[in-house]
Amino acid sequence: MQINWFTVIAQLFNFILLVWLMKRFLYAPILAAIDEREKKIKAQLNDAKDQKAEAKKEQDEFSAKNADFDQHKKALMDAAIAETQTERQKLLDAARTDAETLRTKQARALEEMQASLQTDIAKKTQQAVFSITQKALVDLASVSLESQSVAVFIERLRHLKADEKQAFVDAFQADKKPVQIKSAFALSASQQTDVKAALTKLLGASADGAFTTDPALISGISLMANGYKLAWSVADYLTSLEKSISVPKSVAPKKESDTKKHAVN
Known part of the structure; x- marks a missing residue:
C-alpha cells in the first residue's frame, strides 16, 4: 500500500x-x-x-x-x-x-399598778377601819369614860418628861394668858379643880384655866399655852396609828398653823 x-x-x-x-x-x-x-x-x-x-x-x-x-x-x-x-x-x-x-416596761407598769392598787386597797381599808373605830368610840363615849380619861390625863401630866414639861412651862411664861383646857364633855367642878391642881404643879405656880368642850377629842383632854399643846385622847392613838401605817415616808405630814402639839403618852 x-x-x-x-x-x-x-x-x-x-x-x-x-x-x-x-x-x-x-x-x-x-x-x-x-x-x-x-x-x-x-x-x-x-x-x-x-x-x-x-x-x-x-x-x-x-x-x-x-x-x-x-x-x-x-x-x-x-x-x-x-x-x-x-x-x-x-x-x-x-x-x-x-x-x-x-x-x-409592761412588767414594771404592772408591778407599779399592782402596788398602787394594793396601796389604794390597804389605804381605803385602813381609812374604813379607823373611821368605823372612831365612830364606834364616839358612840361609846360617855361622862363616866370621860371622867376616867381626865384621871388618866392628870396621872400622865405628873410623869411628863423633863424636856416636855420645860417646853410647856416656857410657852406659858412667854404669854402668861389663861391656859386653854378642852375636853369632849363639860368637866364637873371637882374635875376642874383636879385639873387646875395638876396644872399648878406642872407650872410651879398658880395659873388660870379656860375650860371649853370639843367633841372631836373623843374621850380625852388637852392643854394649850401660847401655841404649845399637851393632849391625850383615844383619837390621838388612832391618828398616830393611822399615820404610822398609811402615810408613806415620802409624803410629809400636814403642818398645823404655828401650833405645837404634844401628845401625852
Missing part, C-alpha cells in the same frame, strides 16, 4: 491547527476560568478562615467577658446576701431588744 504523504501532512497540519485552536480558544479560557475559580474559592476559603478565626476570637472574648460577668454577678450576689443577712440580724436584734424593753 502506497502512503499519500500529502494527505498525512495535511491531516497532521489540521490536527496541529485543531489543537492550537482548541488550546487558544477553548482550553485557555477554560483553564483561565478554572484558575480564576480556584483563586476565588481560595480567597473565599481564606476569608472564611479569617472569619472563623475572628469569630473564634470574638467567642473567646465573649466567653471571657461572660465569665467575668458571672464572677462579678456572683460577688455582687454574695455581698448582697451577706448585707441582707447582716441587716436581718440587726433588725432581729433591734426587735428583740425593743420587745425585751417593752416587756420590762
Whole structure:
C-alpha cells in the first residue's frame, strides 16, 4: 500500500491547527476560568478562615467577658446576701431588744399598778377601819369614860418628861394668858379643880384655866399655852396609828398653823 504523504501532512497540519485552536480558544479560557475559580474559592476559603478565626476570637472574648460577668454577678450576689443577712440580724436584734424593753416596761407598769392598787386597797381599808373605830368610840363615849380619861390625863401630866414639861412651862411664861383646857364633855367642878391642881404643879405656880368642850377629842383632854399643846385622847392613838401605817415616808405630814402639839403618852 502506497502512503499519500500529502494527505498525512495535511491531516497532521489540521490536527496541529485543531489543537492550537482548541488550546487558544477553548482550553485557555477554560483553564483561565478554572484558575480564576480556584483563586476565588481560595480567597473565599481564606476569608472564611479569617472569619472563623475572628469569630473564634470574638467567642473567646465573649466567653471571657461572660465569665467575668458571672464572677462579678456572683460577688455582687454574695455581698448582697451577706448585707441582707447582716441587716436581718440587726433588725432581729433591734426587735428583740425593743420587745425585751417593752416587756420590762409592761412588767414594771404592772408591778407599779399592782402596788398602787394594793396601796389604794390597804389605804381605803385602813381609812374604813379607823373611821368605823372612831365612830364606834364616839358612840361609846360617855361622862363616866370621860371622867376616867381626865384621871388618866392628870396621872400622865405628873410623869411628863423633863424636856416636855420645860417646853410647856416656857410657852406659858412667854404669854402668861389663861391656859386653854378642852375636853369632849363639860368637866364637873371637882374635875376642874383636879385639873387646875395638876396644872399648878406642872407650872410651879398658880395659873388660870379656860375650860371649853370639843367633841372631836373623843374621850380625852388637852392643854394649850401660847401655841404649845399637851393632849391625850383615844383619837390621838388612832391618828398616830393611822399615820404610822398609811402615810408613806415620802409624803410629809400636814403642818398645823404655828401650833405645837404634844401628845401625852
